[in-house]
Amino acid sequence: MQLWMQVLIRSLSLFILIIFLARILGKRNIARVPPYRFIIYHVLAIIAALISVNVIPNLVNGLIAIGVWVIFSIAVDYLSMKSKWFHDLIHGKETVLIKHGKIMEENLQKERLTGEELLRELRYKDAFNLADVEFAVLENTGDINVFLKSDKKPVTPHDLSIKVAPQAEPQTVILDGNILNEPLASLGLNREWLCIQLENMGVSLDNVFLGQVDSSGDLYLDLFDDAIELPQPKVKEMVYANIEKSQANLMTFALETEDKEAKAMYTKNAEKLKELMEKLEPYLLR
Amino acid sequence: MTVVSQVKQTLASLKGVQGTLRLYSTQTRDKETESVFLEALETTEAIIQDLEKRIQVLEFQEPQYKGN
The missing domain is CATH 4.10.860 (DNA Excision Repair, Uvrb; Chain A)
Structure with missing residues (x-):
């Protein structure tokens, strides 16, 4: 077989295999994974790339390597679910960096974090003033999470003792001019109801890009034709x-x-x- | 505008309110909200009945305005 044919076939099959493996490895925010997972992803990517361009000529060897990394990754996930001890061993424990508004310098040193890095991370969390921070913790993903002093937290209706109506999540019932049956049924509504609502507002279904029903049952529409001013529900x-x-x-x-x-x-x-x-x-x- | 017709107007707008409240009490997905709306329905119902009674009295007193 010619070399280019080999590369083509290998690349195609690995492409499918890798997409499939990525699904098996689970839903994780790639930017927020513990370091060991970061390494697993990269090793897998590199092995796949090397097989794909024929640097690893023996296909079986390459696939064995991929298999080992995937299986052990999943095994580690399961074991850390079952055992707290194992979880802490693999993931490490989070480190408290600020407690009662005071920086814990020895913990900072243990994690080899500089003061500048800590301040930068605090600024990411909108805590420019160290005096506003009650508690901060370094997660094992490397993120720093901040708990502000109670008088520096954003005001909620609860703080103002204002009663607000409970609201459930809105359901999207129209997308790209198509009626979505499943969310509509979960609201206890049907297509006829939707058609009547659209007729009342004077729009046709193909002109609707997005339609959502909020928890009180009102329909909000966004149209393809932005020139049309739609009366939003004010009932x-x-x-x-x-x-x-x-x-x-x-x-x-x-x-x-x-x-x-x-x-x-x-x-x-x-x-x-x-x-x-x-x-x-x-x-x-x- | 006579008193009777003013009362009748108020009655009509209260009935409109009642209708909308009934609609919301059925289409809301939250149990607590539903019970608040149902309670509101009862209150408006009582007021509507009081007003209807008052309209009957007014029409009896001033039959010349009946039907206005």
Whole structure:
């Protein structure tokens, strides 16, 4: 067989094999793997490349090498799942770099990290001021994670004691002009519902690039034709405004009427609506 | 605009609110939200009934405005 034919066939079959092996090796963020995994990926890549361009002429030897690296990699994964001791042996333990706002210099030295490197990593986490950091840890992937002092953390609705409505994840029901049946069914909706919604908004299905249903059941659309201004759902705000208006009307009636009984009825109901507004505000406006 | 027609308008807009709340109570996926909307439905229902009663009284007192 000619050399170029050999390279062609080897490359093609290795291409398929390597894609398949990458799937077996699992979903990992390549930029955030422990060092041993980084080495495994590179060894596999190099062996495959060498076989592919015929530097390793014996195909069997090459495949054995790939097999060993893949099998041991998976074995290490399983063992570290089963045994905490093994996990710590392979992955190492994370190192605390800052505790109670104080840098642990001996741990820094142990990891051979310089002060500059630590500060740079802290800046990545938006902690420019060391005084803001309560706790920082060096993960075994090499990332430094930062726990800010409680008065320097971003404000959440909980901190402001504001009640917000719980929200589930939105579901994508239209993609590239195609209706996705599975997410639609998981919402308990069907194609007819979607068609009616599209008709109400006055758009055709082929003009929709993306359609999402949020947890309250409202449909949000993005169209191919960006010139079309689409009214985005504002129904909840409208309901709230209507309740507010009715409440104001009832107050007016209470002031205008001379009938005592009617006055009492209007006032009572106006108060009820006021309470209702407070209760519904997180669900309708936030 | 007479008092009766003003009350009727308010009644109509409350009924509209009720309809939308009912829609949201069925299409929301969160149990807690659903119960809040259902509770709101009960409140609006009670107010609507009170207003309807009041409209009957008003129409009885001022039959000349009936149907307005």
